Amino acid sequence: MRFLLWFLALFGIAVAIALFAGNNQGTITVFWPPHRIDLSLNLVLLLLFGFFFTLYVALRALSVLLSLPGEARRWRLLQRERDLQHGLLDAMAQLMAGRFIRARKSAENLLLQEQALASSDEPLAYGTHLRSIAHLLAAESAHALADRSGRDEHARQVLELKPSRDDVDLVEGAQLRAARWALEDRDVSAAFGLLSTLPKGAARRTLALRLRFKAERLAGHTQAALDSARLLGKHRAFSPMAAQSILQGLARELIQGARDPAQLQKAWSQLEASEQITPEVATQAARQMLLLGGEVALAQQWLKPVWEQMSKSSPSTLSAAQRSELVQVLDSSFALSPGGPDADWLARIEAAQRSQPGDALLQYLAGFACMRLNLWGKAQQLLRQSLLQLQSDALKRRVWVALAQLAQQREDPKAELESWREASKIGLE
DSSP states (O other), rough: OHHHHHHHHHHHHHHHHHHHOOOOOOOOEEEEEEEEEEEHHHHHHHHHHHHHHHHHHHHHHHHHTTTTTHHHHHHHHHHHHHHHHHHOOOOOOOOOOOHHHHHHHHHHHHHHHHHHHHTTSSSSSTHHHHHHHHHHHHHHHHHHHTTTHHHHHHHHHHHTTOOTTTHHHHHHHHHHHHHHHHHHTOOOHHHHHHHSSOOOHHHTSSSHHHHHHHHHHHHTTTTHHHHHHHHHHTTOOOOOOHHHHHHHHHHHHHTTTTHHHHHHHHHTTTTTTHHHOHHHHHHHHHHHHTTTTHHHHHEEEOOOOOOOOHHHSSSSOOHHHHHHHHHHHHHHHHHHHHHOOOOHHHHHHHHHHHSSSTOOOHHHHHHHHHHHHHHHHHHHHHHHHHHHTTTHHHHHHHHHOOOOHHHHTTTTTHHHHHHHHHHHHHHHO
């Protein structure tokens, strides 16, 4: 279509010239005393067109001739830029391929080329960026080669850079890299120093939070590590299962580090509600409270949400190990209570047993609760029923020991001896 339009335009121009010049009888007379020259108008127009065309070509040729030195300089600069880009790509490729010595040499050669270009009359506009990236590549290669002095020197070149608005990301990236290297060297104080100098926006990035989390774990700052893990979980830096496992482990570590009931209560108050109802965390906290000689009622209160998860949900959302741990901690709390389990807990245990009459763990707990309340006959019945389905050897051994004690109360030496014999068999196994 475009070709057709051009053809029509040229055809129209040719027709217009033919109409104008074909019957043009005009003349131009030039008087140059004592001469007179008569020229055709068509010839004059042709001569003028030729003159202007010749003048244009001459000026263009002169302009091209005068621009040759500048073109040569630009060509040399372009070749140097291409060499720099090739060197940068080569250093990155060698680093990713694990050829660290070659990567370091390529990065250092790149620095020499950029320095030579910067000292010339036409330095690169992005020379600072290129130099910083080359230093980081050389530092990364030196770190892989265990050359700490060389790594630190290259990193210092970037960190001491006075950043403009366009260079801020490079300096922040160098700080994050240096913090990671410090953590790999297990230099926690240096890592904290580098991370603390980050701006607020950079400090909230996922990479910075990961590094801070690792530093806090190495330093043993459990509470700070727990806060960082929560932020990483919100940023989806971990999978949901991994985040739950990490938060649970840190919460248990925080609880286990308590040395008195007051410190334990403070650690418990610093946990979020979703963490407090986690079975492992709640049972660990209650067990720790009992070991430290704290309030038994408070430990039982911490266990109440987990008990509701176990008794009200069918099937239970708790695993067998979680259920067993919960039952053992509850039994320990009943043993430390002066009068055994209170009326509320008795009602909860009876309601759970009625809804799940064949549950061995509930029979075990109800049997020991009855034993604490001196209901010997019912306790013996429930404990013997639980023996048929209990999976844990530790729980079976405790049941046999309790049956031996009950036989002693009844003054039945034969049953007592049999119970002790069964308990010892489990111990030998």
